[in-house]
Amino acid sequence: MAKVAFLGLGVMGGPMARHLAAKGHDVTVYNRTKAKADEWVGAHGGKAAATPREAAEGQEIVFACVGNDDDLRQVTTGPDGAFSAMGKGTVFVDHTTASAEVARELAAAAEQAGFGFIDAPVSGGQAGAENGVLTVMCGGDAETFARVEPVIGSYARACRLLGPVGAGQLAKMMNQICIAGLVQGLSEAVHFGKRAGLDIEAVLDVISKGAAGSWQMENRGKTMNEGKFEFGFAVDWMRKDLSIVLAEARRNKARLPVTALVDQFYADVQSLGGGRWDTSSLLARLEK
Template identity: 80%
Template sequence: MANVAFLGLGVMGSPMAGHLAKKGHDVTVYNRTRAKADAWVAAHGGRAASTPREAAAGREIVFACVGNDDDLRSVVLGEEGAFAGMEKGSVFVDHTTASAEVARELAAAADAAGLRFIDAPVSGGQAGAENGVLTVMCGGEEATYMRVEPVVMAYAKSCRLLGPSGSGQLTKMVNQIAIAGVVQGLSEAIHFAKRAGLDVEAVLDVISKGAAGSWQMENRGRTMNAEKFDFGFAVEWMRKDLGILLAESRRNGARLPVTALVDQFYAEVEAMGGKRWDTSSLIARLER
């Protein structure tokens, strides 16, 4: 069992930290809104800290899952940041979906301070976090990764090292590119089936058994048909991720015409009032 800290208790971080506590790890938590940290401690035990530095003090591994690059820097760097409280040789594991650039920046800062850093964005959404079945994509040194993998598996079904610092974030970008295209294709398929007068649920049941089958079809097809979007991974979060990966594509020369188009479609969904709708709400711009 490890002495760990968890920074950020949102819809992902709170259940992830909860799984660590359930597995018997000694968990100290920090959240920008202190009430959330206190509520988490009331539910799971452990301790709440007033600053990232305080939370990280004496911890073997410090986890974080916050909003974006700037949020991440705010809990890591500076006098009250986690790095200031961590002991030499301890490891910072970042589960934020952020840029590869900030991952490399923080890995260099950790190295200069005698610390270790793993970028480890996740896939699986809120349900995956709550059920402890996330997929974790990691970048960093192998020896450091091997230290943290058994602890990460408290809330993961799969965890893998993909390369040096930044590789986890780059892999998450690949994940989001694939999702964007699949959801748009599924939206158009369901829209077409409706216009053709077909029984959409029967169609989905049949084609999900063949080459068209996907996680999105199995888990979102019926709710898309019913236009239910008040759950899941929010459109505004997806647009944040797409913005990161499109910026990366401009740096590395990758051509992503479908992804760029889907990002524009999500902008239309946001304009419809769908910022917090699930990403499957792409179909709404076709139906409404």
């Protein structure tokens, strides 16, 4: 069992930290809203810290799952950041979906201070976090990864090292590119089927067993057809992720015409008031 800290107790971080505690790890938590950290401790045990620095003090591994690059810098190298308290030989594991650039920046700072850094964005959504079955895409060196992999296994069904620091974030970008295209395709199919007068649920049940099948179809097809979008991975978050993807594509000269188009479709959903709707709400802009 390890002494660990978890920074960020949102819809993903809260359940991930819970699984760590359930597996017997000694967990200290930090959240920007202190009441949420106190509530988490009341439900799951462990300790709450007032700052990231305080949370990181004396820990073997410090995990983070926050909003974006700026939030990540705030909890690591900002005033009272975790990096100032991390000892030599410890490891920082970042589960935030952020840029590969910030991963490399923070890894360099960690190396200079004598501790390890793994960028480890996740896929699987809130349900995956709640059920402890996330997919974790990692970047870093093999020795550091080997030390944290068993602990990450507390809430992951798949965890793989994909290359040096930044590779995890780049893999997550590929994941979001795939999702954007799949959800738009599924939205158009459901929209088309409705206009054609088909029994959408019956059709999806059949075609999900063939080459058109996907996680999105299995998990979102029925709720899309019912016009239910008040759950899941929010459009605002997806646009944040796609902005990271498109910025990286500008750097590496990748051509992403469909991703850029779907990003604008999500902007349309935001203009409909759907910023907090699930990403499957692309259907709503076709039916407005």
